[in-house]
Ligand SMILES: NC(=O)C1=CN([C@@H]2O[C@H](COP(=O)(O)OP(=O)(O)OC[C@H]3O[C@@H](n4cnc5c(N)ncnc54)[C@H](OP(=O)(O)O)[C@@H]3O)[C@@H](O)[C@H]2O)C=CC1
């Protein structure tokens with residue numbers, strides 16, 4: 001049996017968005033594998049899955065994404081975010097499969113104030129960011145047929161994310177204190193799913209690393225304000241500095257990414273974060 005596209009981590013936020021977009025676009029030769037069916041740390045299972053499907057493409061959505069917890073769980077974070085990716089890359093090399101992998105803005109230290117390009121030095125300041133960078137680096141020795149999309153601040157109507165957290169707390173609390181001195185760009189995971197499938201649908205062979213988020217720049221504070229406004233919640237939002245919201249992991253202060261390469265080389269059109277947030281909020285409203 002030959003299935004063209006396999007999705008690992010298929011039950012996570014991005015995996016569910018890919019299911020939605022694939023259905024919308026009438027893509028049927030795609031198989032979604034949750035962790036229970038294809039743990040990326042289990043090399044025997046992976047080999048059997050590759051041998052069965054002989055995929056032209058795989059999309060890796062599997063990851064350890066608990067940023068603060070990773071500070072205490074370095075081993076498991078590294079196993080999933082580095083070793084799991086290497087397992088997939090090795091099989092991609094062997095089976096001549098193109099690998100689409102997702103990485104993060106947290107590979108950057110975020111000490112600058114200019115949009116980050118793909119060639120800017122990656123200097124992670126958290127365990128999560130470091131293990132994701134290691135995951136990027138283990139691919140090339142096994143295959144040159146890869147796309148790595150670094151994205152940031154993912155949210156959607158699926159799974160857990162900042163937008164859903166704000167909506168939940170906003171309904172329970174009169175006031176929310178949110179950091180305003182971390183700047184970046186939110187990404188609607190449905191848009192990212194569309195971009196990943198666009199790469200496959202166009203048959204691009206422009207392999208390499210790409211930055212992909214929505215357009216524009218914001219802070220977590222302004223993002224929260226927009227969520228409350230669009231959600232019609234009266235929640236008072238108080239801007240605070242990073243130091244006033246202590247967390248286990250350090251997060252980049254400035255992780256705005258430059259998407260010029262993705263737009264010019266891959267032909268992607270990217271919506272502004274506010275437009276995509278409206279779409280997501282409307283869909284969340286329909287679900288209530
Ligand atoms: N969420 C965000 O804000 C951002 C995410 N990214 C990247 O985007 C990608 C998708 O993230 P997102 O969908 O939000 O993350 P999720 O945490 O929602 O999904 C990750 C999925 O991977 C699964 N998984 C964990 N370990 C394994 C394993 N060993 N084998 C197979 N599956 C496993 C998880 O299962 P389970 O839940 O059962 O453990 C979960 O379903 C990741 O690479 C992430 O690093 C980049 C920037 C921002």
Ligand SMILES: Cc1cn([C@H]2C[C@H](O)[C@@H](COP(=O)(O)OP(=O)(O)O[C@H]3O[C@@H](C)C(=O)[C@@H](O)[C@H]3O)O2)c(=O)[nH]c1=O
Pocket residue numbers: 065066067104105106151152153154161162165176177178179182220245251
């Ligand atoms: C809940 C909450 C968070 N914050 C801050 C903390 C943090 O700096 C920021 C976002 O918090 P979260 O914990 O929701 O998100 P976080 O897990 O930091 O999000 C990151 O996840 C990983 C997977 C990525 O790859 C990154 O791109 C990024 O999306 O908001 C507040 O200021 N007030 C609040 O009430």
